[in-house]
Amino acid sequence: MIYIRSILFYLGEALSTIPFFFISMVALPMPPKTRSWMIAGWAKFVTWWLRITCGLKHEVIGLENVPEEPCVFACNHQSTWETITTQTFLPALAWVLKKELFKIPVFGWGLWATRPIAIDRQDRDTARDQVVRQGQEKIKEGRHVLIFPEGTRTAYGQVGFYKKGAAMLARAADADIVPIAHDAGKYWQRNSLWIKPGTIKCIIGPKISISGKRDSEVTEEVKQWILSQNL
Numbered sequence: 151m152i153y154i155r156s157i158l159f160y161l162g163e164a165l166s167t168i169p170f171f172f173i174s175m176v177a178l179p180m181p182p183k184t185r186s187w188m189i190a191g192w193a194k195f196v197t198w199w200l201r202i203t204c205g206l207k208h209e210v211i212g213l214e215n216v217p218e219e220p221c222v223f224a225c226n227h228q229s230t231w232e233t234i235t236t237q238t239f240l241p242a243l244a245w246v247l248k249k250e251l252f253k254i255p256v257f258g259w260g261l262w263a264t265r266p267i268a269i270d271r272q273d274r275d276t277a278r279d280q281v282v283r284q285g286q287e288k289i290k291e292g293r294h295v296l297i298f299p300e301g302t303r304t305a306y307g308q309v310g311f312y313k314k315g316a317a318m319l320a321r322a323a324d325a326d327i328v329p330i331a332h333d334a335g336k337y338w339q340r341n342s343l344w345i346k347p348g349t350i351k352c353i354i355g356p357k358i359s360i361s362g363k364r365d366s367e368v369t370e371e372v373k374q375w376i377l378s379q380n381l
Contacts, residue, residue, distance in 0.1 A: 152204075156345045159203040163196050167260060170195075174263035182265065182291040186242035189264050193237035205347030206231075206337055210239050212354035220289040221326040221357065224316040224372045227298035228306050228335025231350060236296060236330070244288035245296035246281055246315070267295065278315050285319040295319060299369060306335030309377065317360060317368035326357040329372045333381035353379050 170192035177188040200206050208231075223240065225232055237243055249268035251261055267284040269277040285295045297319070300310030320327040332352040338345050355375050360368050 171260040174260040183242040190237040204345040208350040222320040225330035229338040231334035281315040303340035312373045314365040317365040329355040331376040331379040
């Protein structure tokens with residue numbers, strides 16, 4: 151049954167990119183925050199479709215910790231879930247992703263219209279500079295920035311290497327850094343197409359001060375907070 155339900159989900163997800171591609175094109179001339187809100191409609195549909203087809207829901211704790219002013223969210227990365235569903239409960243977002251995703255027909259074009267922070271992961275130093283430079287621009291637009299410090303998806307129960315990009319951007323933009331922990335990989339694994347039913351737990355933590363700390367110290371604090379949630 152999981153196989154059939156997962157196939158139905160992917161079918162609906164793929165077909166939904168077509169109408170939302172046109173919505174993305176209409177949204178292009180809109181102000182950045184309005185454009186993000188319009189395009190996030192796709193994420194809301196996919197999240198609903200995920201619950202209907204696969205029985206996968208989510209519970210969010212700590213929404214009171216989301217600041218009104220733009221901040222840097224630092225989130226662990228286990229699944230495709232957090233790249234989609236965080237758009238449904240966080241303010242207008244610009245998130246960091248690999249620029250190769252733009253090459254995917256229809257989906258990639260719509261993704262480009264969201265004006266995310268697109269980086270070349272082949273060059274780590276250049277990628278970090280791109281995150282800081284483009285991230286400051288997004289924050290000036292009034293958008294929050296979502297970064298996955300691990301850089302790539304890490305299997306549930308494992309911990310990847312946390313990079314300093316989120317801390318560097320928060321310092322450069324004089325913005326707060328807010329950690330997010332979740333257990334999405336328990337249900338939607340990184341190397342599996344099959345999606346298990348259940349309830350993903352997502353916790354948004356209090357802001358982490360960067361004052362008087364090195365970027366490496368802030369990054370370690372983010373990592374330890376995420377691990378301390380025991381998800």
